Amino acid sequence: MKANLRIGITQGVNLTPQLLQSIRLLQLTAPQLEQELRQALERNPLLEQEEIEDEDAEEAVPEAAAVEVAAWDELPEPAFLSGGATGGGDEDATLRIADGESSDPRLRLLRELALHWDPADLEVAAWWLDHCDDRGYLERPLDELLAAARAAFPHRAGDVGLLRIRLLHGDWPGMAAADARECLAAQLRALPADASTGLAARILDQQMELLAAHDVDALAAATGADPGAVQAAVATILSLRPHPVQAPVAAEDGHIVPDVIAWRAGGGWRVALSSRGAPRLRIAPHCERALAGSDHQVLRGLLDEARWLVRGVNMRNETLLRTAQVLVERQAGFLDHGPEAILPLTLREVADAIGMHESTVSRIVSGKYIQTPRGTFELKRLFAVRLEGAEVSGAAVRAMVKRLIDEEPANAPLADDVIAGLLARQGIRIARRTVAKYRDQLSIGPARARRRAATRPARPSRQEYV
Template identity: 75%
Template sequence: MKAGMRANLVQGVNLTPQLLQSIRLLQLTSQQLEQELQQALERNPLLEQDEPADESDAPAADAASAALETAAWDELPEPSFLAGIAAGGSAGDDDGMARIADAASSDPRVRLLRELALHWKPADLELAAWWLDRCDDRGYLEQPLAELLAEGRAAFPQQADELEVVRQRLLHGDWPGMAAADAGECLSAQLAAQPAGPLRELAACILRDHLALLAAHDEAGLAHALAADAEQVRAAVALILSLRPHPVEAPATDEAHVVPEVVAWFAGGAWRVALNPRTTPKVRIAPHCERALAGGGAGDHAVLKGLLDEARWLVRGLGMRNDTLLRTAQVLVERQRGFLERGDEALAPLTLREVADAIGMHESTVSRIVAGKYIQTPRGTLELKRLFAVRLEGADIGGTAVRAMVKRLIDAEPANAPLADDVIAGLLARQGVRIARRTVAKYRDQLSIGPVRARQRVAARA
């Protein structure tokens, strides 16, 4: 047996303490990050929590090494081997559509005003605050509109002409129906946000001219008054019933409050995205400490210089984390614009790899940055994972969108003749979505909807 030597070239990643810290910052939720920063502030006297981190604190020479470390993150496996890091949120939790109450205030008017402050002018914001102060907890005006307009003209003589304009912006804004004078105006504002078409026009006509017949559930009377087909009237009534009776959604029953890391809103004909200032870290290196250490010898302040390097790594890591989160959210909002405007049926198939390619990073980086993070949108506060969807085999649509279609078909089915799973599959096939009957049954079970026989029994008892 001969002994020999052989050289092998192996490519790997050196997990330095600084790199591990950067990985931790990348995947921490806002609550975890707050705790991490508090510990860092207590441990390092060179850090202070005041203004946002100043990019000039990081030497220009460090930019290249920071970029290399960012690339190094991308080559690491999923970070399950790192102890003590809880990603937060459950991958199996599919119900991200419920609005999650903001921990800062339980008053919906305060939450809406904070959203408006991101893109409204101060003068308009003042009028909006005046209108919201005269709304009840459901979002309706507490006094007759004519009385409030007279009161507003006396309070804002220079902006009297803008009072009703601002109310209309609230009425048709992020929370449709807000500051409505009555239920009809609230429902009409929500209906205006639905996709245009004959069905919406018929529903608008019912709300405008035949509210009494609608309240009496007289579909035959509506069909006669509108000279419309009974099926069309039934579909229009179903569309109206799908709207909320008041603009303010019921608060989440879960005691755990989540503050979204990202906020998305529609303004100026485009979707805007910004980091939530409440969850954006605000730490920096104390300028006087850095200047004092800049002139000393290598051995004079060895311990303090070590703390300075640690502080620089933290500030730079925070900046990279926030930049990655913002760019990821921008891509998600851009790709899922249809979903944000029209709902689940418009949720486009989207994978981690597609988002990673768009921001120039590895998909494992995207996986870390979206874990446990939330985004506040006009459609509610959603987990970022909610904006991803798996593409169905052989189709250009995702499972979430198909499930929403199944729900829509079942909601609109005749009460005395529920649709069987194979019939639903056939109706979807006519729309270009080909799925098996068992797939329809799976989505129906996920929606907690019984089979056709159970729905027939319920209709018979009713």
């Protein structure tokens, strides 16, 4: 065996305990931050709760804190942002930080896949997940995405389709499905095989229209099966999830504590951090003065810990406030006029506006809620993808589709091509299949089903039979 000596230079980030704590604080929601700070009050005698005299007063971030903000901006991006796993052999150290369950389903699934997928396959899986909507369906036609995937991974052009199939029949059956038929078929395949699932698979493959009409007799005639067996097969299909995205394992709280509050004042929108719950901490002045010249290791350690915590909370609050201000400024039209006025906005645009990295913006908005006169919702809702070939967002067009359907005559519902024509008159040119996609996302049936529902006579109540 021959020993070789190599000399090389590598670039990396030294994840100090202070930086790790700052990153963890950045990702905490309002209830989690409150719990963290109250535990720190009990654990560290050098900390005390600061009385808030002016809730609108803003604290400047210390200069040292700004340096640490720049440090965490250099950390590797999460896999769902970069489109793949981090390089360099070792896993991203930020993944070992204890935190709550992510609200992003793609990130939750990637964490599960990382346990048994190869890094190279995980990179392609992340690409497919980035092209899925929040329900887990592909955002664009399968043929277009296959061509784009082969261009993105030319060295694996023959594997990208197989890896989507592996996702489709993997940990979350139906993930990255092209349509509802493929999603439900993947979930059926994951069930134990019996006569009911076999008949259900035939119905999904050949009789989707009769299934949508819930016509058991017609299904029995078309499949040649007994009506009782058809009823059991339909019940099996109805027991499946309408979309593949799974909810987090952890139970959600029954209420939401907003992290940010936005309100109209003086002709514009104002933003402030919510002061409910989380205490404001500071280092007790008399303790800091007493330890100025002390070399007591335990007390000096407590003092350093208190300083790191106060500094990290200040950085977290400052970053959250600046991010929320940019989001509210860019989406003022949405807050004033509703979903139809939401503008295209990406993580990169917000990151450029506040002078930070996309990964920092992603961490600070994950799981955070904003309270507005229009309701309380996740900060992520203020991001919107630009509709291809247009200056509006897909979310705005989806809201327009919903409004047109809500306002349509009950006896003459609008077909998808008619809706596309009405939108074209407003300067928004989209295909009929795009209208159908948005209608499916809104859980609205086609024009034929809406007309049938409007003309179906109401069933008499039991009192009318008496």
